[in-house]
Amino acid sequence: MKYAVILGDGMADLPEACPGGRTPLELARTPVLDRLCGGGETGLVRTVPEGMAPGSDTANLSILGYGGKRYYRGRASLEALALGICLRVHDLAFRCDLTGLSGDGPAFEEMQMGGPGALAGKEEEAYISVKEAMGKESALSLVPGRNGKCLLLWKDGLLKSPGLMNDAAGGCGLVPPHEMMGKRIGDFLPEQRALRKFSEDSYLALKARFPRERACFWLWGAGTACELPDFSEKTGLSGAAVTATGVIKGLALAAGLKLLSVPGADGSLDTDYGGKARAALKALLEAGMDFCYVHLEAPDAAGHKGSFEEKIRAIENLDRLVAGPIYQGLKESGEEFRILVLPDHATPAVLKIHTAGPVPYLLYDSRRKAVRSRPYCEKEAEKTGILVPEGQRLLDRFLFKGV
Numbered sequence: 001m002k003y004a005v006i007l008g009d010g011m012a013d014l015p016e017a018c019p020g021g022r023t024p025l026e027l028a029r030t031p032v033l034d035r036l037c038g039g040g041e042t043g044l045v046r047t048v049p050e051g052m053a054p055g056s057d058t059a060n061l062s063i064l065g066y067g068g069k070r071y072y073r074g075r076a077s078l079e080a081l082a083l084g085i086c087l088r089v090h091d092l093a094f095r096c097d098l099t100g101l102s103g104d105g106p107a108f109e110e111m112q113m114g115g116p117g118a119l120a121g122k123e124e125e126a127y128i129s130v131k132e133a134m135g136k137e138s139a140l141s142l143v144p145g146r147n148g149k150c151l152l153l154w155k156d157g158l159l160k161s162p163g164l165m166n167d168a169a170g171g172c173g174l175v176p177p178h179e180m181m182g183k184r185i186g187d188f189l190p191e192q193r194a195l196r197k198f199s200e201d202s203y204l205a206l207k208a209r210f211p212r213e214r215a216c217f218w219l220w221g222a223g224t225a226c227e228l229p230d231f232s233e234k235t236g237l238s239g240a241a242v243t244a245t246g247v248i249k250g251l252a253l254a255a256g257l258k259l260l261s262v263p264g265a266d267g268s269l270d271t272d273y274g275g276k277a278r279a280a281l282k283a284l285l286e287a288g289m290d291f292c293y294v295h296l297e298a299p300d301a302a303g304h305k306g307s308f309e310e311k312i313r314a315i316e317n318l319d320r321l322v323a324g325p326i327y328q329g330l331k332e333s334g335e336e337f338r339i340l341v342l343p344d345h346a347t348p349a350v351l352k353i354h355t356a357g358p359v360p361y362l363l364y365d366s367r368r369k370a371v372r373s374r375p376y377c378e379k380e381a382e383k384t385g386i387l388v389p390e391g392q393r394l395l396d397r398f399l400f401k402g403v
Contacts, residue, residue: 002284002337003237003291003399004326007063008318009056009245010300010347012359012378013311017350024299024308024349025360025377028315032324033341033362037374040339040364043386045394047344047359054356055176056247056300057221059344062391064255064293065235066228074165074223078250080151083143087225092157092164094195095221098126098148099177101185101203101214108200109186111214113177118215119206123148126206130217133205140198142217145246150217152198158224161192165224174220178304179353185218195219230256235291235399240283242276243295257293258283267297269310273321281329284337291399294322303347311349331366339364340398341376358387363398 013023047059049068057075061067076093080086087093100118101111119126127150131142139160143151158165175188189196203216231239233256241252242260244267252259260279264272276294283289296318302310323341330337342361345354360381374380388394 001290002330002333002335004280004284004330004337004339005063005291005293005398006318006323006326006339006341007060007293007295008299008315008341008343009295009297010303010345010354011311011315011318011343012346013303014346014348014351014355014357015378017348019308023378024311024315026375026379027308028312028319030315030319030376031373032319032327033376034373036323036327036339036341036364037362037376037380038372039366039368040362041384041386042360042362042374042376042381043384043388044358044381045342045361045388045391046357047342047391048356049390052356054345054354056245056344057251059391060248060251060295063342063344063395064231064251065392065395066255067390067392071226071228073226075221075247076151077223077226078248078254079145079221079246080153080223081226081250081253082246083145083151085143085151085153087153087223088155089225090156090158091225092154092161093223094152094154094174094219095176096142096150096152096217096219097177098123098150098215099218101216102182103214107186108203108216109184109189111185111203112182113180113185113188113218114182114214119148119210119213122210125209126215129205129209130202133201134198140194149246152217152219154194160194164192164222174222176220177218181352190219226250226254228254228256231291232256237290237399238288239291239293240280240287240289241293241295242279243293243297244271245295245297248295252293258289260292267301269298269302269314269317271296271298273317274325277322277325277329280326285329285333285335294326296322299343300347303349304352306349306352308349327364337366338398340394342394361388361394
């Protein structure tokens with residue numbers, strides 16, 4: 001038996017928040033997913049554990065079988081692993097995004113959050129400016145990422161700020177910039193003096209280098225050292241993952257999944273969807289892997305932009321360029337197989353942020369005869385009356401139980 005998970009990040013939406021009450025999943029042309037519904041099971045699943053913030057970290061941990069607070073150590077711990085950084089027991093890491101600010105007030109804390117895309121094309125210069133301003137003696141160190149998304153490491157930070165992760169592990173703490181658009185940043189700055197100073201110093205350094213711009217490096221997603229039980233030892237299955245997203249790369253590495261590289265995959269709307277499908281099929285059919293986790297960021301990116309049109313197009317690309325080839329390739333191989341399709345959470349385009357409610361899943365089994373096509377969407381999933389209360393239970397249902 002071969003197992004393929006196709007994860008459309010943020011693909012779900014809220015019908016009541018959509019024009020005409022129809023979500024992007026309803027409006028998108030998804031003949032492959034609809035066909036798979038006829039040979040499988042659909043329902044709703046709670047991927048975000050109760051009391052935790054909705055995000056790719058908490059939800060994907062749950063979907064891969066590591067749900068709840070037992071294993072969660074913060075988003076930045078996973079992103080650090082993706083960059084080859086193993087945190088020590090008392091170290092802290094933070095997601096650190098180059099974000100634009102608005103407002104003409106003289107005080108840093110009176111500025112309003114302006115969102116991503118600041119200093120486009122000048123991200124490396126911005127990183128160097130802030131790095132130089134920090135100096136070599138600081139306990140904080142800035143690690144470069146992609147497109148202005150860096151990490152800030154605080155050596156022994158947990159000893160110097162022991163209460164910080166009490167909130168962060170529960171999903172609170174430092175707020176992502178996309179959740180505070182247009183709001184006064186002084187209401188969201190960290191209480192820890194060293195972190196607050198870093199944010200303000202980054203603003204001053206960037207203002208000096210780019211006098212006409214207003215930007216800073218914004219901290220969120222605090223994390224400590226993360227260790228997970230090995231996926232293969234836990235399930236008895238060899239596994240791989242295809243993703244362009246740092247937090248999912250780190251999760252795959254922590255779980256012992258083999259990371260598959262697709263050069264044209266960048267997490268954007270125009271990512272190499274076909275390359276991801278081919279990589280998954282190669283792992284399953286040529287390398288002999290049992291399980292492959294295919295993650296696509298594009299629907300989530302469209303939701304954060306507030307674009308229904310781009311979200312619909314991302315879903316249609318997932319259907320045509322990923323689900324279609326994976327289904328056809330497995331079918332032609334003669335192997336028995338199962339496919340699980342779902343979002344990790346909803347990213348409603350009208351809200352531009354994540355929400356934590358149940359999301360629709362589709363579980364297809366090649367041994368089950370298809371009756372007819374059925375729409376894959378939130379409303380149809382709700383009609384089945386099936387609600388899986390935790391993401392990790394859905395993984396057990398997918399791997400070990402009949403449909």
